[in-house]
Amino acid sequence: MNNNLNPNIRGLKKSATLAINERSKALAAQGKQIYKLGFGQSPFPVPMPVVEGLKEFAHTKDYLDVRGLLPLRKAISAYYQRKHQISCRAENIQIGPGSKELLFILQLVFDGDLLIPNPSWVSYSPQALMVGKKVVWLSTKSANNWMLTAEELEAICQKDPKRPRILILNYPSNPTGASYSRKQLQEMATVAQKYKVILLSDEIYGELNHTDQHLSIAHYYPEGTIISSGLSKWCGAGGWRLGFFIFPDQLSWIIDAMSIVASETFTSTSAPIQYAAIAAFEENPEIDQYLLDAQRILRFIGETIHSKLNSHQINSPKPQGGFYLFPDFSAYQSKLADQGITNSTQLCEQLLENTGVALLPSYDFGRPSDELTARLSYVDFDGAKALKLAQTTYQNKDLDQTFLDICCCEMLEAINKILVWLNDRIQKIC
Ligand code: PMP
Numbered sequence: 500m501n502n503n504l505n506p507n508i509r510g511l512k513k514s515a516t517l518a519i520n521e522r523s524k525a526l527a528a529q530g531k532q533i534y535k536l537g538f539g540q541s542p543f544p545v546p547m548p549v550v551e552g553l554k555e556f557a558h559t560k561d562y563l564d565v566r567g568l569l570p571l572r573k574a575i576s577a578y579y580q581r582k583h584q585i586s587c588r589a590e591n592i593q594i595g596p597g598s599k600e601l602l603f604i605l606q607l608v609f610d611g612d613l614l615i616p617n618p619s620w621v622s623y624s625p626q627a628l629m630v631g632k633k634v635v636w637l638s639t640k641s642a643n644n645w646m647l648t649a650e651e652l653e654a655i656c657q658k659d660p661k662r663p664r665i666l667i668l669n670y671p672s673n674p675t676g677a678s679y680s681r682k683q684l685q686e687m688a689t690v691a692q693k694y695k696v697i698l699l700s701d702e703i704y705g706e707l708n709h710t711d712q713h714l715s716i717a718h719y720y721p722e723g724t725i726i727s728s729g730l731s732k733w734c735g736a737g738g739w740r741l742g743f744f745i746f747p748d749q750l751s752w753i754i755d756a757m758s759i760v761a762s763e764t765f766t767s768t769s770a771p772i773q774y775a776a777i778a779a780f781e782e783n784p785e786i787d788q789y790l791l792d793a794q795r796i797l798r799f800i801g802e803t804i805h806s807k808l809n810s811h812q813i814n815s816p817k818p819q820g821g822f823y824l825f826p827d828f829s830a831y832q833s834k835l836a837d838q839g840i841t842n843s844t845q846l847c848e849q850l851l852e853n854t855g856v857a858l859l860p861s862y863d864f865g866r867p868s869d870e871l872t873a874r875l876s877y878v879d880f881d882g883a884k885a886l887k888l889a890q891t892t893y894q895n896k897d898l899d900q901t902f903l904d905i906c907c908c909e910m911l912e913a914i915n916k917i918l919v920w921l922n923d924r925i926q927k928i929c
C-alpha cells in the first residue's frame with residue numbers, strides 16, 4: 500500500500516453491491532449460469548413518459564443551477580404535496596447525481612456522529628469513515644424485523660444527550676424489505692425531537708411500498724427530518740443518477756453548506772436527465788399505473804419467495820416494500836459448519852461457487868461475521884415482460900403461479916438451487 504494514501508481510505512474496498520454486480524456479470528460472461536440476486540437494482544424499464552422526456556431534452560447542454568433545475572424542484576415539491584401530503588419549498592430541495600452522492604456530502608458538512616441501525620445499507624458507514632466521522636451502529640433484534648425501536652434510540656441518546664447526531668432511517672429497508680408502522684415512526688420521532696437528533700429519512704424505496712402506503716417520519720418531526728429519494732428504484736433509473744434531498748426551513752444551514760460543496764465538486768446534475776425527470780413527478784395516470792403494477796409484482800414475488808424459504812426454516816421479515824429479503828440460515832448452522840461454513844461471507848462464497856446463486860453477506864451490512872444471514876435481491880427477472888403481462892392478461896386479475904412461470908422461472912430456479920444445496924448438505928451428513 501502506498502504511504503501517501505489518505506488514512507481514511509486505507510482498508511476500504513469497492514462497495515460490496517457494485518462488486519457483486521461486476522463479479523456476477525464477469526462470471527456470466529465466462530459462460531457460467533449466474534442468478535443475480537446479489538445486486539439491488541430495479542428490473543423494470545424507465546416509464547415511457549420519462550424516456551420520451553429524455554429524448555426531447557437530449558439537446559440540452561448548459562450547466563444548470565447547483566441546487567437543481569427549478570421546474571424539476573417545483574415538480575418534486577408538488578408531487579410530495581399531492582402524494583404524501585408533505586409541504587416543501589422548491590428552494591429547499593437539492594438535486595444530485597444520485598442520492599448516494601448527496602449522502603456523502605451530508606456526512607462531509609455535518610459535524611457530529613452518524614447513527615445507523617444494524618443492519619444498514621452498505622455505503623453509509625464507509626462514507627462516514629472517508630470523512631473521518633464517528634459511526635455508531637445501533638443494535639436491533641430479529642424479533643423486531645431488524646428495525647430500530649424508540650427505546651434503542653433513547654438508550655444511545657441518553658448517554659450523552661447534547662451530542663450532535665444524524666440518524667439514518669431507511670424504510671422500506673435495504674437489506675430487510677421491512678418498514679416502520681405509524682406508531683413506530685411516531686415514537687422514534689418523539690425521541691429524535693427530544694434529543695434534537697437530525698433524521699436523514701432514506702425513502703428511496705418508499706414509492707415501492709408494496710401496498711402503496713409509504714408513510715414518512717417527516718409527518719411527525721418535520722423540523723428535523725431530511726427526506727432522501729430519487730429516480731433509481733421506483734423509476735427503474737439507477738444508471739441515470741438522479742437523487743434529491745428535501746429539507747425543512749429549519750435545516751437550511753445544511754442545504755446551504757451542501758450546495759457550496761456541490762458547487763465545488765459535481766457542479767450540477769446532468770441537464771437532460773433533470774429535464775426528463777420532470778415527467779416522473781407530474782400527474783400522469785400512466786405513471787401511477789406503472790407504479791401500482793410494479794408494487795403488486797414485487798409484492799407477489801417477494802411473498803412467494805419469502806414463504807418458500809420460510810417453509811424450509813429459512814426465516815426473514817415479511818417483505819413490505821422494495822425488493823429485498825434478509826434470510827436467516829441459522830437453522831442449518833451445524834450442517835454448514837461441518838462443511839467449513841461458519842460465517843455469512845463463506846456462506847455466500849460457497850453458494851455462488853456451488854450453485855451460481857449470488858447473494859450478499861449480512862456482514863457487508865454491519866452484522867457480526869458469524870451470523871448466517873444474507874441479503875437476497877429478488878430482481879433477476881424480466882421486468883418489462885412482467886409489467887406488460889400485469890397490464891394485459893393480469894389487468895383485472897390477481898397474479899398467480901402461471902405469471903411466475905412466465906416471468907420469473909429462473910429466479911425461482913435459483914431459490915430451489917439454494918434449498919437443494921442446503922438439503923444436499925444435510926443428506927450428505929445424515
Ligand atoms: N439508499 C439506499 C438504501 C440504497 O439502496 C441506495 C442504492 N442505490 C441508495 C441510497 C443510493 O441510491 P442512488 O444513489 O442511486 O440514488
Ligand code: GLU
Nearest residue numbers: 516517538539540599673
Ligand atoms: N443500492 C443498490 C444495492 O444495494 C446498488 C447501488 C449502489 O449500492 O450504489 O444493491
